[in-house]
Amino acid sequence: MKVRRVILIVLDSVGVGALPDAAEYGDEGSNTLGNTARAVGGLHLPHLGALGLGNILPVAGVPPAPHPEGAYGRMAEQSRGKDTTVGHWELAGLISPRPLPTYPNGFPQELVREFERRIGRPVLGNYPASGTVIIEQLGEEHLRTGWPILYTSADSVFQVAAHEEVIPLPELYRICEIAREMLQGEHAVGRVIARPFVGKPGHFIRTANRRDWSLPPPAETVLDRLTASGRSVLAVGKIEDIFAGRGITRAEHTRDNMDSVDKTLMLMSRHKAGLIFANLVDFDMRWGHRNDPQGYARGLEEFDARLPEIRAAMRPDDLLILTADHGCDPTTPSTDHSREYVPLLVWGPRVRPGVDLGTRATFADVAATIAEAFGLAPWPVGRSFLPEVWDRKRIRGITSPQSNTGSGRRPRG
Numbered sequence: 508m509k510v511r512r513v514i515l516i517v518l519d520s521v522g523v524g525a526l527p528d529a530a531e532y533g534d535e536g537s538n539t540l541g542n543t544a545r546a547v548g549g550l551h552l553p554h555l556g557a558l559g560l561g562n563i564l565p566v567a568g569v570p571p572a573p574h575p576e577g578a579y580g581r582m583a584e585q586s587r588g589k590d591t592t593v594g595h596w597e598l599a600g601l602i603s604p605r606p607l608p609t610y611p612n613g614f615p616q617e618l619v620r621e622f623e624r625r626i627g628r629p630v631l632g633n634y635p636a637s638g639t640v641i642i643e644q645l646g647e648e649h650l651r652t653g654w655p656i657l658y659t660s661a662d663s664v665f666q667v668a669a670h671e672e673v674i675p676l677p678e679l680y681r682i683c684e685i686a687r688e689m690l691q692g693e694h695a696v697g698r699v700i701a702r703p704f705v706g707k708p709g710h711f712i713r714t715a716n717r718r719d720w721s722l723p724p725p726a727e728t729v730l731d732r733l734t735a736s737g738r739s740v741l742a743v744g745k746i747e748d749i750f751a752g753r754g755i756t757r758a759e760h761t762r763d764n765m766d767s768v769d770k771t772l773m774l775m776s777r778h779k780a781g782l783i784f785a786n787l788v789d790f791d792m793r794w795g796h797r798n799d800p801q802g803y804a805r806g807l808e809e810f811d812a813r814l815p816e817i818r819a820a821m822r823p824d825d826l827l828i829l830t831a832d833h834g835c836d837p838t839t840p841s842t843d844h845s846r847e848y849v850p851l852l853v854w855g856p857r858v859r860p861g862v863d864l865g866t867r868a869t870f871a872d873v874a875a876t877i878a879e880a881f882g883l884a885p886w887p888v889g890r891s892f893l894p895e896v897w898d899r900k901r902i903r904g905i906t907s908p909q910s911n912t913g914s915g916r917r918p919r920g
Contacts, residue, residue: 510880510897511780511824514771514817515873517595518810520791522834522847523564523581529846532589537845539795539834543807544568546800546838550807554814558829558852562863577854578896580864582830582872589846590662591791592697592721594832595749599728600874600886607663607697607722611635614659618694622657625689626682630657630667637796637842638702638713642668647708649673655682660796661843663697665690668713671703676716679703687720695722698748715762719748729874730754730784732883739781743770746784756781764789764806768813775820782877786832795835796842803837818854826855826880826897828873851892858896867892 522539529535541564544550549568552560559579561569586593588606596603613619613633623629629652631645636658642649645656649670656668665686669679679701687699699720704713724731730740731754739756744767747758759770764787771785787810794803821827834847851864851872871889878886879893 509824509882509899510826510893512775512778512783512822513781513826513828513877513880514775514783514821515598515785515828515830515877516771516817517598517784517786518790518807518829518831518850519591519786519788520795520833520835520844521807521831521850522836522845523831523850524848525834526583526846526848532846533841534589534834534836534839534845534847537834537836537839537847538564539803539836539845539847540564540566540807540850542836542838543800543803547804550804552807552811554811554818555807555829555852558854559861560850560852563850563852575861577852577860578858578862578864578892579853580851580867580892581848582851582867582870583848584833584846585869585871588663589833589844590664590697591745591832591844592663592749594849594870595746595786596724596728597870598830598832598873599724599730599750599754600871600878600888601724601726601728602869602871602888608694609661609663610659611661614657614665614694618689619657622686622689625685626655629654632656632658635659635661638666638668639711639797642702642704642711642713643709646670646704646711650708655679661841664700665696665698666700666702668702668704670711671705671714671716676701676703680718683718683720697722719745721749721751723751723753728754729877729883729886730782732878733782733881736881736883738881739778741774741778741781741783743767743774743783743785744788746786749786763793764810765813768810768817772816772820775817779822782881791835791844795837795844798837798839798842800837821855823856826853826858826893828853828876830870830873832870853892853896855897857898857901859898859901862896864892864895 544567558577559575586603831849834845875889
């Protein structure tokens with residue numbers, strides 16, 4: 508029996524240690540998972556631990572499993588950069604040899620003036636900042652003037668923040684679409700992001716109405732090849748935005764991590780074949796960028812508590828892949844992404860337990876594995892790990908939500 512369905516879940520920013528070239532990015536010593544665990548006095552992740560998470564790297568509170576139930580390893584990034592877009596593109600089989608443009612001193616004045624001309628109003632800001640900090644700094648002036656707040660970060664992003672009662676969502680989205688049309692060529696940033704918020708000065712809150720306009724992938728991804736072959740690619744969270752809608756047959760946008768898990772389970776119950784590709788963004792957006800290791804730890808434990816539901820929903824011919832797209836260490840002074848290895852955990856009723864997948868040379872090994880799993884032509888980059896983990900003659904019992912609960916300690920929080 509061949510693989511009929513792959514469930515690929517990206518734990519956004521859950522890196523597992525600095526890459527050899529991390530110093531070039533200012534990220535020496537970054538280790539999102541390991542440093543978070545130490546900062547909070549240990550993590551309680553019995554289900555991820557059972558798959559082999561603690562066998563990948565030392566994680567306080569998550570010892571190596573003597574008999575891991577899954578296959579485990581880590582992957583290096585071959586693309587230049589450390590942002591969401593190139594990380595996901597590489598997972599889908601597209602390596603980016605040049606980093607996307609970044610703007611550590613803000614966007615060029617001639618670009619900003621043209622943007623202001625096209626949207627018919629001036630902008631505030633135009634400097635790198637945390638999204639929550641900049642709305643506190645400029646939110647009151649925004650309320651008074653009606654001018655949108657423009658900012659960036661260490662990533663290749665053009666972000667526009669606006670109060671929903673000052674610039675309604677349709678207008679904010681129109682403004683961002685204008686930006687996406689402009690930002691081509693040398694200024695082809697990875698993503699234009701709408702960042703709506705509500706509330707009063709001193710109590711502004713960003714809403715779940717964020718939208719991303721990504722640069723389309725410059726070449727074919729495994730998602731394109733899957734849909735061209737008639738297979739379903741079901742996107743959860745910001746996956747559709749990251750790939751600019753390409754290679755997606757159905758998209759489910761979500762509010763937060765738990766909503767992403769709910770939507771993944773819903774799609775698993777309704778679709779028996781194809782790729783389900785989910786992103787859990789809160790690790791990055793809510794806790795990594797805000798240097799909140801306690802929140803990060805709580806989010807990891809909340810996901811761990813849901814993992815038995817995902818495993819219980821697995822069919823005999825399913826393959827589950829858990830990984831990440833970069834790091835975002837909440838314990839370092841930086842609030843930006845970090846250049847790190849990402850974890851690789853693989854499970855399924857027909858997956859050989861305890862397989863050490865080692866250090867993979869590229870995230871594109873995931874794309875190569877997906878291509879082989881669905882009987883497509885071999886992917887031109889990356890090396891499939893399917894032969895190492897898949898045993899079509901093997902089938903094991905599927906873990907129920909009540910099993911393997913470890914000490915029974917509840918997630919923190």
